[in-house]
Amino acid sequence: MGILFLYVDLHSANIVVKNPPTVALSEIEPTMNMAQVYIQGKATFVKYYEDTRFLGMFVSDDAGNSIFIRAYDAETLRLIEMEKQRLAEGSSEPKFPAVGDIVTIRGQLRVRPDFKMMILQYAEGLEIERPLENRVTIAQMVSNPENFGEYQRLEIGWDENNPVKIISSTDRGWATMLTLYEMASESSTTLIVPKTLTRFGRTLEAKVGDTIRVKGAFQLYFTEPQLWLASWDDLR
Amino acid sequence: MSEDEKICPACGKSTAGYVPCPHCGADPRLRLSIKVAVILCVVILVLGSGFFVLHLSTAEVQPTPIGSIDRWMDYASVWIEGTVISGPQIDKASISFEVQDESGVLNVEIYLPSERLKRENKIPSVGDSVLLFGQLRVYPDGSTEIRVSSLDKDPLTGEEYFQLTRAQLVETSIGDLVSDWYASQSLKYKRVTIEGTITNLWPLSSAKLYTLEDNNGVTVEMYVHNGLGYIENVLDLRVLQTIRGTAGVSAYGTKLQLALPSYDDIEVVGAWAPNEVGIENINDNLNGKFVKVDGQIVFVEMVGKSSDLEVDKRYLWLDDNDNPRVWMYESIYKLFSENLRKQLRRGATVELVGRVSKSAGQFQIEFTGPQVPSLENGVYEPLLIENVATINSSLLNDFVTIHGRIVENSEVRRGTLPSDWEFVLRDNLGENGKIWIPNTIYERMLDPIVVGDNVRVVGKVIQRGGGIAVQPGVPSDVVKVS
Numbered sequence: 001m002g003i004l005f006l007y008v009d010l011h012s013a014n015i016v017v018k019n020p021p022t023v024a025l026s027e028i029e030p031t032m033n034m035a036q037v038y039i040q041g042k043a044t045f046v047k048y049y050e051d052t053r054f055l056g057m058f059v060s061d062d063a064g065n066s067i068f069i070r071a072y073d074a075e076t077l078r079l080i081e082m083e084k085q086r087l088a089e090g091s092s093e094p095k096f097p098a099v100g101d102i103v104t105i106r107g108q109l110r111v112r113p114d115f116k117m118m119i120l121q122y123a124e125g126l127e128i129e130r131p132l133e134n135r136v137t138i139a140q141m142v143s144n145p146e147n148f149g150e151y152q153r154l155e156i157g158w159d160e161n162n163p164v165k166i167i168s169s170t171d172r173g174w175a176t177m178l179t180l181y182e183m184a185s186e187s188s189t190t191l192i193v194p195k196t197l198t199r200f201g202r203t204l205e206a207k208v209g210d211t212i213r214v215k216g217a218f219q220l221y222f223t224e225p226q227l228w229l230a231s232w233d234d235l236r
Numbered sequence: 237m238s239e240d241e242k243i244c245p246a247c248g249k250s251t252a253g254y255v256p257c258p259h260c261g262a263d264p265r266l267r268l269s270i271k272v273a274v275i276l277c278v279v280i281l282v283l284g285s286g287f288f289v290l291h292l293s294t295a296e297v298q299p300t301p302i303g304s305i306d307r308w309m310d311y312a313s314v315w316i317e318g319t320v321i322s323g324p325q326i327d328k329a330s331i332s333f334e335v336q337d338e339s340g341v342l343n344v345e346i347y348l349p350s351e352r353l354k355r356e357n358k359i360p361s362v363g364d365s366v367l368l369f370g371q372l373r374v375y376p377d378g379s380t381e382i383r384v385s386s387l388d389k390d391p392l393t394g395e396e397y398f399q400l401t402r403a404q405l406v407e408t409s410i411g412d413l414v415s416d417w418y419a420s421q422s423l424k425y426k427r428v429t430i431e432g433t434i435t436n437l438w439p440l441s442s443a444k445l446y447t448l449e450d451n452n453g454v455t456v457e458m459y460v461h462n463g464l465g466y467i468e469n470v471l472d473l474r475v476l477q478t479i480r481g482t483a484g485v486s487a488y489g490t491k492l493q494l495a496l497p498s499y500d501d502i503e504v505v506g507a508w509a510p511n512e513v514g515i516e517n518i519n520d521n522l523n524g525k526f527v528k529v530d531g532q533i534v535f536v537e538m539v540g541k542s543s544d545l546e547v548d549k550r551y552l553w554l555d556d557n558d559n560p561r562v563w564m565y566e567s568i569y570k571l572f573s574e575n576l577r578k579q580l581r582r583g584a585t586v587e588l589v590g591r592v593s594k595s596a597g598q599f600q601i602e603f604t605g606p607q608v609p610s611l612e613n614g615v616y617e618p619l620l621i622e623n624v625a626t627i628n629s630s631l632l633n634d635f636v637t638i639h640g641r642i643v644e645n646s647e648v649r650r651g652t653l654p655s656d657w658e659f660v661l662r663d664n665l666g667e668n669g670k671i672w673i674p675n676t677i678y679e680r681m682l683d684p685i686v687v688g689d690n691v692r693v694v695g696k697v698i699q700r701g702g703g704i705a706v707q708p709g710v711p712s713d714v715v716k717v718s
Contacts, residue, residue, distance in 0.1 A: 051376055114386060143574050165679060168544035179546065183682045187574060208544050209654035209679055222442060222462035 020106060025065035025116075033111045039067060039118065040104045043097050044151060048076065048196040055079065055120070059103055069105060071120040078123040084201045087232060094128045096200070098230030100151035100217030102129040130230065133215045137162065139185035141218065141225045148218045154227065156180065156189075157213035166210050176204055180212070190226045191216060193235075202232050212236065245269060292392045299367065302380075303339025310374040315395075316342060316382055317367045320360045321425050322486050324497060325442070326350045326463030333360055335368075336425070343381040344368065346398065354467040356387065361497035362484020363403030363427035370397070403427040405482060410450040413485065417492040423485050428494075432456065433478045433508050435526075435591070436604045439567050446473065448494075453524070458483060458494040471499040475589060475607045476526060478506040510589050515559045518599045522592045529562070529601065530587035531555040533580070534616055535635045535696060537709035538566070540676025544653065547676060551709075554586070557635050557696075560599035562590055568603065576611065581712070582694070583616040618694055624661060624669030627704055631697045638669060638706055639717070642689045654679050658705070661691065670705035672698065673714070680711045690717050 010017045022038040041059035044066065048055055053073035060066040071079065083096035097103055106125035107118040120126055133153040141148065141156070148154065157164035162184040170177045178191040191214060193204055206212055215234040216227030229235060242251045246262035256263045268276075299317035300309075316335060323333030330347045344366075346353065353359050360366060370384035386397045406428045408416075413430060416423045432448030435455070439445075446458045458481070464470065473479070482501040483494035496502065510526040518527065531554030538547045547566040553559060569577065580586065588609035590601035603609075618635035621627055627636065640663035647655035657678050659671040671693055678684060685691055694713040695706035708714050 139574060163682075165545075167679070168541075168546045179544075181545075181680065183680060185574065186577065186680070188570075207652065209675075222465065224441065 025059070025061045025067055026063060028067065028109060028111060028116050030111045030113060032109050035109050036106070037109060037118075038104060038106050040102070041067075042151065043099055043101045043103050046097050046099050046101075048080075048194075048199070050195075053077065055097075057097055057103075059105070067116040067118055069107070069118050069120055071123070071126075075120055075123045079126065080199050082123060083231075084199075087200055087202070092233075094130050094231060095123075095126075096196075096231075097126065097128055098130070098217065099219070099228050100131065100153055100230065102131060103127065104129075135159075137185060138164065138180065138182035138187040138189050141189055142187045145218075145220055145223075145225045148225075150219060151217040151228075153215060154218050155213070155215045156182070156227070157211070163211045164213070166206055166208050166212060169208055178206070180214070190221075190224070191229060192226055193229045197229065197232060200232065206235065295393065297367065297369075297390075297393055297395050299337075301339040302335070302337050302342045305340075305342070305372060305374060305380050307374050309372050312372045313369065314372055314382070315367065315369050316344075318342070318365070319425055320362050320364045320366060320484070322362060322495065323461070324360055324495075325461050326359070326466060328463075328466050331359065331463075335366055343379070344370075345381060345383045347383055347385040348387065350463065350467050358387065358398060358400060359467070359497055360400055361403065361427060362486045362495045363425050364484075365401040365403070367395070367399040367401075368397060369395070403484070405429050410448060410456050411452060411454045413456060414454050414492065417485075424487065425485060427482060427484050429480065429482045430456075430494075431478065431480045431505065434473055434475055434606070437475070437568070437571075437606045439571060445493075448479070456492060456494060457488075458496055459486070459488070460496045460499075464496075464499060468499055471502055471504075473502075473504075473606055475604050476508040476510060477504050478508065479503065480505045515554050515601075516556070518560050518592055518601070523594060523599070524592065526589055526591050527601065528587065528589050529554065530585065531559070532585050532614060532616055533582050534618065535694075535709055536580070536582055537696065538676065540674055545676055545679050552580075552586070553635070557633055560592070560601055562588065562601045562603055564603035571606065572608070576608065579611045579613060580609070581710075583614040585612040585614055586610070622663065623665050623667050624663045625665075625667035627669055627697055627706065629699065629704060632699060632704075634697050635694065636697055636706060637692065637694050638671075639663060639692045640669075640690070642671075642685055642687050642691060643668070645687050650675055658700075659685065659687075661693070670700070670703060671695065671714075672700050672705040672707045674707070677708060677711050677714075681714065682711070683716060685714060685716065691715065692717050 009015050020036040020038055025041055041061045043057055044060045045058040053076055055071040055076040057069040058066050059069055079096050086095045104127040105120055107120045110117040131153045133155040135155045135158050138156055165181050166178050167181040168179040174195050176193040179188055180191050181188045213236045216229050219226050242253050244251045244257035244262060244264050247260035249259045251257045251264060297315045300314040318335040318337035321334050321336045324331045329349055330345055331350050332345045335342050335344050368384050370382040373381045384398050389396050406426050408428050408430055410430055410432050413423060432450055434446050435449040436447035437444060443459055443461045447455050448458055449455045480503045483496045486493050486495040510528040512528045515529040515531055533552050535553045537551040539549045541548045550564055550566060550569050552562040586609050588603055589607055590603045592601055618637050620637040624638050640661040642659050643662045644660035646658050649655050654675045656675050657673045661669050661671055692715045693708055695708040698705055698707045
């Protein structure tokens with residue numbers, strides 16, 4: 001009877017089994033260790049670790065509080081498979097995170113005095129909202145980088161009268177760096193194509209000389225503006 | 237107690253004086269009573285715990301030799317002691333450098349905001365000694381790293397997790413430093429104060445490499461990480477400024493390189509004055525010297541790389557094509573503001589500083605950054621050649637303007653890269669001439685020319701495939717006309 005009750009409660013009634021609470025990153029403290037909670041914030045670092053096959057991610061809020069998110073290999077693999085399937089189906093709802101995404105995560109907290117971490121135990125516990133992009137020119141990015149927020153989504157090459165071309169491609173191992181050149185302003189910037197994207201069933205087809213239109217997350221590499229490619233459907 | 241009343245301490249039954257116990261076979265003479273055993277345990281526990289606490293509280297830090305780190309020590313927390321031999325490379329949220337002890341070299345990542353480290357005077361310099369506590373990472377490729385994420389003190393030993401002992405300064409000269417490098421390397425990984433003049437700049441994506449030169453022409457490179465801009469005001473260093481600075485003596489491969497840990501360690505103490513000369517008067521006496529020249533730009537040529545569509549170098553001719561050309565690497569050109577880049581065109585009048593050298597018997601002037609040339613807008617168009625058939629080898633390397641209709645094109649394939657293009661231009665007199673456009677220029681044209689277009693082309697007369705052709709220097713040299 002008890003098990004039956006728990007089963008029904010879990011799936012519908014939610015009398016005893018309730019959804020975990022949503023906590024702000026600033027509220028997380030050591031007494032919450034092992035707690036199941038929801039958190040929300042902007043992904044400011046996303047890495048797929050090739051050696052362990054883990055996913056690592058930092059999520060930050062506007063006040064600068066941050067937490068490290070870890071998904072172990074099995075769930076990371078599931079996220080990769082889900083993203084692969086999503087791309088194959090042409091869905092617009094991303095399944096694998098990228099820098100700049102607004103993420104909502106259900107997971108288990110691990111809190112130490114000087115470190116906050118959350119384990120993403122189920123791939124379905126990750127919801128991703130990829131913000132809408134702003135259309136800009138490379139010249140605007142290069143001449144006034146202070147006008148853009150870190151990891152703000154931008155789109156370049158959208159103006160047919162001001163095309164953007166790939167003028168060089170460098171393989172850095174963890175990513176391919178494409179130099180993008182804007183014809184009208186003669187300005188250039190770098191597009192980072194993380195190697196992780198090749199796990200989603202596609203490879204980089206664009207080559208030197210191609211005209212491209214791309215959306216990406218803005219970042220400053222010291223003083224040099226760059227864009228991070230989040231997904232293959234952001235590159236045309 | 238009578239024989240009948242004797243109790244076996246093991247099974248608790250009467251032994252009736254028998255040895256061993258008739259019930260359990262235990263020898264009652266060899267047994268401790270429970271009370272004695274408990275007391276003994278308590279005493280041992282107290283002594284053991286006391287010894288353990290005493291040991292921990294009096295133990296000194298025992299640094300792990302870097303050479304002893306192996307695959308099994310992945311994620312181990314250890315103390316490391318050594319000398320800083322490279323860096324620091326500074327990010328907003330971390331700094332990194334290398335530490336060497338007698339047994340090896342280890343990468344160090346300090347995962348703390350660099351601004352905080354600066355505030356607490358914890359930005360290391362090459363030559364400094366460090367003692368640090370952190371977590372080791374030993375990667376499958378064999379590379380090792382230690383990660384430090386706290387400036388706290390160890391609660392037992394009282395030692396700070398990241399301790400810096402500053403290196404003593406050694407006053408030297410560029411000449412002595414370079415001599416020492418090739419002799420004994422006694423100054424390697426020491427902190428030195430030197431004086432030199434900035435004669436060149438090589439911009440990297442994460443750093444700038446300045447060349448410092450003494451009065452005898454001896455040079456040394458100084459590495460300045462771009463991340464310094466996160467924690468302090470960047471000094472606006474210019475070419476030919478003489479600076480006095482303190483930096484660590486590091487190595488890039490086998491090459492001597494100074495590593496600057498802070499702009500605070502640099503002071504501008506003077507400047508070299510370049511010779512102001514007319515560009516047409518450059519001669520052997522000026523070879524190797526810095527000159528200030530001015531003139532109207534009559535032609536700009538960008539030269540591409542063979543591996544991609546990037547521009548490698550940019551050449552400028554001032555006043556006449558017979559004058560020594562001025563050249564700069566594209567990485568230097570990219571340091572200019574967008575406005576300045578737009579102004580640095582044919583027709584503009586420019587004043588700049590460069591170093592005279594000779595290449596294939598011809599003088600040339602290398603524009604060495606960091607500097608901002610002064611520019612004034614203007615217009616210049618080379619001589620219009622009405623009859624393109626008159627363009628022959630006597631005009632080789634001259635700049636010309638031609639006008640006509642594109643009647644033919646052919647592409648020259650460049651492997652996986654976009655092609656170079658050769659066009660045939662028919663002028664108003666019905667004569668044909670060739671235009672050669674390398675892919676670096678053609679792919680940058682907003683509206684590339686095709687057969688049937690009427691065009692006006694400014695270019696340099698070049699020899700190509702046994703014939704003569706006109707090659708534009710930049711995309712804007714080719715203009716479609718109605």
